[in-house]
Amino acid sequence: MILWVALLMAHCSLGLNGASAESTGLERIEKCDTRCSQGLHCRSKPDSLFPPPCQPPAEGLNTSSVFHNISLSTVMRCEGRQKCSLHLRIKTALHLTEFTHGVSICTVTAGMMANCQIFSFTRASRERMSGLQVEVENDCTNISPSQQVQVTLKTVPSYCGVTWTGTYEAPECISKDLRQHVPECITGRLSYDVIPQRRELRVSVSDMLENYNYHLRLCRKDFICIDTGVNKLIKKEEPVKSTTLPYSRPLPCLCIEGWSAVMDAPRVQVCPFKDRLEELWFGINFDPLEGTLSWEPSCPVTAVVRLCQKREDSVCVDLPHASQNVSREKIRFTEVDPHPQLCMKFTAGSQSWIRCPFTDTRFQAWEVIVTRRQGQENVTMLSQITATFSVGLCVKSERSTVCQVTETHTMQVEKHKAVGLNLAGERCNICLQVKRLDVKFAATIVHCLEQCNQTLPVRLVISSRASWILTWVVVPAGVCLSSIIIFTLFLHILLSVYQRRRQEERKNGGCTSKKQTDPAFDCVVPALPTQPVVRGGVLIPDSPQCGNNEKANLISN
Incomplete structure (x- = not known):
């Protein structure tokens, strides 16, 4: 029982230690330092920028067994809740001999000069621990998140062939520990509410970098997040860190981006409409x-x-x-x-x-018009442009939606000139299949007629616009025009008769003949002609018996 209780307590202790390590994240250090094995005294100093060339290994030095168990890791040193820095811990074990006076460690990062340190052992400690395995550990190299570091270990003095080189990549800011405590990783946390009625996003910021303002904007995410022009600044003095951002369309790439107002600050993005592909x-x-x-x-x-x-x-x-x-x-x-x-x-x-972009009929280039008169269906095709069409006669069965073509015609329809598509001898399930041929992509339109006549054979008759005009336009127009002409002639005759009567009434106004019995006559002219009288070369005809008639004089030469 005692043994069982001891094992249980040990297990709980290990579990608590593991949970503690997991919750704390990276290991914390109070200060950076160099540590050597107990009994081995080491001192550090900067290495020369131009170290002397390597020398041949001394006799009795096993070059393959100098460095062992080399490890590279990251630790964190903090001066406040949001003021933590990352350090590279370099740890190595080596076989100490009288020929090894120390260790040289160099670190190189992209775009930076090499940083080299020499960790030398005192002569007394070397002599005392010669032939033993010792450890050297240093954690004073500052690194940044996601940074790659090249590490090189050499002996002091430097023996040719006795080196170790490796590459290490620092952890990224995806770690919660880094996002909360390392300034280079603190982006702030964004939460939002969508107000679709007003097309607004209510955005709140938490865990932002202390003592700094905070930027918010809407952008469209691509290779980079392209600014849409909607930007807001949250002041560090404001007690409530929230604002509203208006948007026009809920696009899936529309994102809220936030960052602290410092140089090269990391940014955080959330995309409220990332699942709205239909937009x-x-x-x-x-x-x-x-x-x-x-x-x-x-x-x-x-x-x-x-x-x-x-x-x-x-x-x-x-x-x-x-x-x-x-x-x-x-x-x-x-x-x-x-x-x-x-x-x-x-x-x-x-x-x-x-x-379907063409549901608006203002884009429709052609159409098939079906009219019904006196139980007869008339089909007319009208196009807004000159185009070529395939017109087919097809039969649709009750069990299938496919229309089987039995007869096909190719025809050209001129702009704004209708063409009749009529069936001679219609029967049940007869349809017209029309498709435009002078384009690459066109729909095949099927128009089915309602008439049903089982006795007559089916034949497609294509009539031009001329016959259609003759039947429905020219004939009625001719009838109307003829009526107008006849009516005009009738009015002209009546007017002529009226004018003639008026002239005769004016002429009869000066007549004195007693033989006048009909009041319709104004003057009486002798029935038999008389010989004219010639006087002095002037021909004077007999005067009529009307006092108001003018004389006609003929002047001869």
């Missing part, structure tokens, strides 16, 4: 002159973009050879027919989103 599939543009459909991602994303045709059941069927991979660059699809059923499908991972 990326906007900003689709179409150039109607070039027929180019383009889209540029607002954030870097790995996705596939395809063109597809949306069916009535909301399933978008991919068009052949119409897919592109996306990361950061703008994508373009050239020679695209803008039709409401033509859409873009965005696929990222296992999710897909459909966007």
Whole structure:
């Protein structure tokens, strides 16, 4: 029982020690120092910048057994809660002989000159401990987080071939111990609340670097975080370390970035909308002159973009050879027919989103118009541009959604000139399949007719706009024009008769003949002609019996 209790206490003690070590993180030191094995007295001094060249090993010196168990580690020295520094601890064991007077340790970091120290042993201690294994430990080399250090060990004096070289990388700032106590790693902690109604982010900062202001901003994350222009400064004197940042769109790459107002301060980022991929599939543009459909991602994303045709059941069927991979660059699809059923499908991972940019009919280049008159369906095709189409007659079965083409025609439709697409002898389940041929990417449109006639054979009749105009425009216009002309002639005749009567009434105003019996006549002219009288070369005809008539004089030569 006593043995069992002792083992249990030992186990608990080890567990507590392990937990304590885990909670404290890096080992703390009060001050940096150089330590040697007990009984070995060592003193440190800077090494020369230009040390003498190495010398051949002395006889009896085993070059392979001089250095043993070399270890490199990081310790922390603190002067306050947020004023801790990192130190490199170098520890080595060596076989001490009369030829070894000390150890030289050099450290080199990128962009810095070598820092070399000599740790020499006193002659008395060398003679006393010659032939034994001794240890030398030094932790006075300052290092920075994530810094790489090259370490070189040599003997004093320096013997050729008796060296050790290694590389050490300091811990990163991801350690909680470093993020709380080392100024180079203190970024502050950000917490936020999203206010979607006002499109604002309420941001609070904790564990920021003491006695310094703090910067906050919104940025779009890429290779670097690109500033959006929304910046705030939290003063160190403010008791509440919080502010609001307005945003326009909840993009997945929109992040909150914070850092202390010191030189080369580390930064922390949190991205509130990192899962909102659906916000990326906007900003689709179409150039109607070039027929180019383009889209540029607002954030870097790995996705596939395809063109597809949306069916009535909301399933978008991919068009052949119409897919592109996306990361950061703008994508373009050239020679695209803008039709409401033509859409873009965005696929990222296992999710897909459909966007149909041509649902607004102002982009629609052509359409099939179906009208119904007296139980007869008339199909007309009208295009806003001159284009070439494939028009087919197809039959759709009840069990399949695929329309089997039985007859196909290629036709060119001129701009703003309608073409009739009529069926001679319709029957059940008959459809028209139309597709534009003068572009790379176009939807295949199927229009099914409601008529059902099982007795007559089916034939597609394509009528030009001329016959359509003759039937529905020219004939009614001709009838109207003829009516106007006839009405005008009738009015002209009535007006002529009226004017003639008025003239006759004016002429009858001076007549005195007693033979006048009809009031419709104004004058009576003799029925038999009389011979004119010639007087002095002037021909004077007989005067009529109306006193108001003018004389007609003929002057002869």
